[in-house]
Amino acid sequence: MTSLPPQPLSPLDGRYRSAVGELGEHLSEAGLNRARVHVEVEWLIAQTDRGFFGSSPLSTDQKASLRKVVADFGQADIDELATLEATTRHDVKAVEYYVRRRLSDLGLDAIAELTHFACTSEDINNLSYAITVRDAVRDVWLPKYRLVIDTLAALAVEHRDAAMLSRTHGQPATPSTMGKELAVFVYRLSRIAAQVEASEYLGKFSGATGTFSAHVVAAPDVAWPEVSREFVESLGLTWNPLTTQIESHDWQAELYGRISHANRVLHNLATDIWTYISLGAFRQIPAAGATGSSTMPHKVNPIRFENAEANLELSSAVLDSLAATLVTSRLQRDLTDSSAQRNIGVGFGHSLLALDNIQRGLGEIDLDLSVLAADLDANWEVLGEAIQTVIRAEVVAGRSTIADPYALLKELTRGKRVGAAELAAFVDGLEIGDEAKQRLLALTPTTYTGIASALVDRL
Ligand SMILES: O=C(O)C[C@H](Nc1ncnc2c1ncn2[C@@H]1O[C@H](COP(=O)(O)O)[C@@H](O)[C@H]1O)C(=O)O
Helix, strand or coil: CCCCCCCCCCCCCCCCHHHHHHHHHHHCHHHHHHHHHHHHHHHHHHHHHCCHHHCCCCCHHHHHHHHHHHHCCCHHHHHHHHHHHHHHCCHHHHHHHHHHHHHHHCCCHHHHHHCCCCCCHHHHHHHHHHHHHHHHHHHHHHHHHHHHHHHHHHHHHHCCCCEEEEEECCEEEEEEEHHHHHHHHHHHHHHHHHHHHCCCCEECCCCCCCCCHHHHHHCCCCCHHHHHHHHHHHCCCEECCCCCCCCCCHHHHHHHHHHHHHHHHHHHHHHHHHHHHHHCCEEECCCCCCCCCCCCCCCCCCHHHHHHHHHHHHHHHHHHHHHHHHCCCCCCCCCHHHHHHCCHHHHHHHHHHHHHHHHHHHCCEEECHHHHHHHHHCCHHHHHHHHHHHHHHHHHCCCCCCCCHHHHHHHHHCCCCCCHHHHHHHHHCCCCCHHHHHHHHHCCCCCCCCCHHHHHHHC
16 A cells, blocks of 8 residues: 555644634744744844844835745745754744844844844744734634624524523423524623633743843843833733743633633534424525435434534633643743644634534524424423412412412423413413403413513623
8 A cells, every 4th residue: 555645634734624724824833933033023123223232223125124024924934944943953043043044135134143132932932922823813713703693693683583492401491582592692602702802912021031131131221121011012912021931821821711611602502503403493404415314315414513513622622721731831931832832723723613614504504483383382381380470479469369379380280291272271260360361361382482582682
């Protein structure tokens, strides 16, 4: 047997590439390296702008040329960095050499020693991760997440009046509407969206052990913490003033916790929709040419929601693991964060893939009102709650002397199928006020939905 050509090990880079490839712009190794070059270039510009060590501010053209290195970063640069790293065996040192080469190309050798000046690798790495994760969340994950919320919200409004039997413990319970049940998910997911949007992306820039030691010994009169703060903020990040060698990664733990929480709510949504499909409440719209089962021709399977379930679990497993490991680093640093952070894209990728499947799945289902109606009509006993509650009110109001309304209704309905006619006869014989009796006689499982429909307006 001949060997296969090199193959992606992760399905995110294989069969699911088209759904998640956009994340690679930010959360791939190349995306990280481009951000590292960006940080190194901006640090050069920041230093020369301040005239450090007698340097002159770069001209507008020189700055533009340096920034073009970042803007044009492509395959040749990816390859060049790989070649450099094969020698340095240190990824950030390779970036430094790469930037020095570009300075040389631009005739800027005079400031070469300002490249990576007073920096430890983490100064570059932490800012690069903060930038790439922030951009991935804002440009890719959140828009997709918002799209799912918007789609769900539109379905909630569309089905706001669609009465259906509820099921608590899987057993028939007080009816609701499909719109209100979907609105619950919209509300939950929206809260998390706001939390993700409010996330902080922290950056440190303070040298080998966070003390500015090299900085101070090279230039004692510079207000280094202020320079550090201004530089971090110039990159659109929040300054972390007090760290060891590494940025403490607490913001990452917080963010991944929120994404993982969103995953779990989406998982709940996926399994609920799956169950509604299984009950017949939602019909699946068959895709032309598609096959459900390889052997049972009649089938349309809820594969979108099942795929989402699996990928949400994988995403949370990765993100939870990152959140746990990233907040610990022995003494002033160990390198576990470097290896762990290479999987941030895996965590987001599985979540994004799940969002893509949920989005498609929601577009391929149709509410079957006749199934909802039949389900309600087969479960009149759920009105037992309504009747006993009205009797209680009548007793308090002095219009009834029924001793134990709950026991009465329990006797009539518990574990039994009670139809419309039996309930009507039962209500008719109750010793309660006439107005209350008429209200109960008019009630059906379909109308016993409280203010479910109006609750959709809370979105
Ligand atoms: O500024 C410094 O470098 C400070 C230095 N510590 C390091 N800080 C950051 N990166 C380092 C460090 N050491 C190694 N490396 C390089 O990290 C890469 C680890 O590879 P991988 O496990 O694939 O993520 C891989 O490229 C490693 O070469 C210290 O001793 O305190």
